[in-house]
Amino acid sequence: MASKELKTFSREDVAHHNKDGDLWIIIDSKVYDISRFRDLHPGGASVLLDEEVGGKDATEAFYGLHRHEVLMKPQYARLQMGVIAGEAAVIHSRVVGELSKVPYAEPTWLSEGYHSPYYTDNHRRFQKAVRKFMDEVITPDALAREEDGKPPSQSVIEAMSKINMHAMRMGPGKHLQGMELMGGIVKPEEFDYFHELIITQEFARSGCRGYGDGLMAGSVIGLPPVLNFGSKAIKDKVVPDVLSGKKLICLAISEAFAGSDVAGLKTTARKTEDGKYWIINGSKKWITNGTQVEIGFSFTVGCKTEDGFTVILVERGEGVETKSIKTSYSPTAGTAFVTFDNVKVPIENTLGPEGGGIFVILSNFNHERWVMTCSSARSQRFIVEECLKWTNQRKAFGKPLHSQAVIRSKLAAMISRVESVQNWLENLTYQMNNMSYKEQASKLAGPIGLLKMRATHSAQETAADAVQVFGGRGITRTGMGSFIEHYHRTVPFDAILGGAEDVLADLGVRQAIRAIPKNARL
Structure with a gap:
């Protein structure tokens, strides 16, 4: 469908259309006829009348209340009838793939x-x-x-x-x-x-x-144990389908009575008398993507065995059930409660040595926690950009919000946190590039644990600051502060998944203490 032809007007032309039934406004050099829309305005007609925007430039008022994408929606875009002659729009929709020009919005x-x-x-x-x-x-x-x-x-x-x-x-x-x-x-x-x-x-x-x-975040943390510790037969059977997106695999470790305490898991695996199969019983909780695991898809499961702790690949079939867990963030994640009732699994599905599951999982935790930190660092930066934009366009006491010293102080704290996390992250990433998988497991578990602790702790501080910057909009699921509300509501998950903050902090310090030279003295 061809776009309608836009007319050109002077600001004087627009100024004449300032009464009920004949209401025009200017937003960023574009002319909108809101005569009929006035009574359909989601905030009520009084907002338009009280602000006395009829016939005037309403750019500042609009961007004090709405995100730019509102103007791109068809029902609002069609209200545009023209442009101001000799003026060019300043505010543009973000170009696909472009870098942000807002300071600190990019690494x-x-x-x-x-x-x-x-x-x-x-x-x-x-x-x-x-x-x-x-x-x-x-x-x-x-x-x-x-x-x-x-x-x-x-x-x-x-x-x-x-x-x-x-x-x-x-x-x-x-x-x-x-x-x-x-x-x-x-x-x-x-x-x-x-x-x-x-x-x-x-x-x-x-x-x-x-x-x-x-x-498929479940696959990101569930497949590496197969890649690193599975037999060739298992890898040939599972890996191609997961890497092609045809099948899903989930990491099933956490339980109702044991999360960060991997050694305390209660799900059991016992061998059949002929030694050819495992019989698995127990349950797992908070399993990412668990509800999306269909018949033929798999779980990487931590089990208690006679030799200690063993990791086993379990294909969904008879005896495996999943139930959705309602959390404070989107059901899109597929968070699940998983039960195993006398599930029969071939002994060949063992990942790593029997009783050697602790090393399998701890090795996997390094990559999992590193991935979470990558995401946390970038999510915080996204919030920094939102806050910088908002404080620049929002007016309070007749001035931009960032004219308030207390707001600038919050912005400074946000920026310093995200920059420090990103720089530490890049340093450890460089170490990973120059270490074998085994070296990473022995040298980087503590530093990555400390980094994730720092990242998720600072993320929660940034979330709290962002809500204060956005005020009521920061706790509203739609509109100007929608991303802030979502972030504040979901950010606690980062501090729990992959190991609670306190546990990871202690892990890092204990590893450092073990490495103190015997002759070290003040």
Whole structure:
């Protein structure tokens, strides 16, 4: 359908249309006829009348109440009838794939004029392609699914499969061999943890926490034990389908009586008399994507066995049941309660040595916690950008909100927190690039635990500050502060998943204490 022809007007022309039944306004050099819309205004006609915007430039009033995307909605866009002659619009919709020009809205390495010792030209080309993909494919679906609570669309999963993004989310490794990654931008042997960091952080820019978990996050944390400790037969059976997005696998560790205390898990696995099968009984709780695991899909399950603690791959079938758990964030994540009732599993499905499950899981925790920190750091930055924009356009006492010293103080704290987390994250990512998987397990468990603790703690502080900056809008699920409300409501999950903050802090310190030289004295 062809767009309607827009007329040009002078500001004097618009000024004549300022009465009931004949009401025009100007927003960013665009002329809107709101004569009929007045009584349909969601905030009531009185808002328009009390502000006396008829015939005037209402740009400041509009952006003090609404997000820019409101004007892009068809029902409001059609109200535009013209433009002001000789004037150009200043405020534009964000271009797909572009970098934000707002200070601190992007990591330093992406900010114009700044440099980094970590990122190459290949990382920059990769980031540009990933952002375009996220803006065009992921974000629209994320916003829609957060609204209706349904799982991510199959079309998104298929689109990710075409560029092998499911495989790239597992990090660098042999599983990437022979694949064309992101249209050939990066070769499998070149792909490193900074490429993975870019993917995870670009995912977080949608601002949809539940959707981020719902989009096969269970596989990101559930498949590595198979990749690193599964037999060739198991890997051949499971890995291709998961990396192609055809099947889902979930990590099932936490229980009602044991979360961070992995050794205290009560789900049991006992061998049959012929030694060919495991019989698994017990339950798991708060399992990400658990409700999305259909027949033929799998769980990576931590079990108590005669030899201690063992990790076993369990395919969903007879005796496996899932129930949805209602949480304070989106059901899109598919958080589930999972029960195992005399589930028979081939002994070949054991991941790693019998009784060696602690090493399997602790090794997996490093990558899981690192991924969570990548996401947390970028989510905080998204909130910083929201707050900087809001304080620049919101007027209080006749001046921009950032003219208040107390607001600038909150902004300073937010910025310093996110920058410190990002820099520590990049330092540890560099270490990961230069260590074997075994070295990472022995050297980085403590530092990554401390980093995640710092990231999630600062995230909650930033969430609280952001609500104060946005006021009532910060606790409203729609409108100007919708992303702030969502972030404040969902950010506590980051502090719990992958290990509670206090547990991770203690892990890091205990590891440091063990490394103190015997002869160290003041």
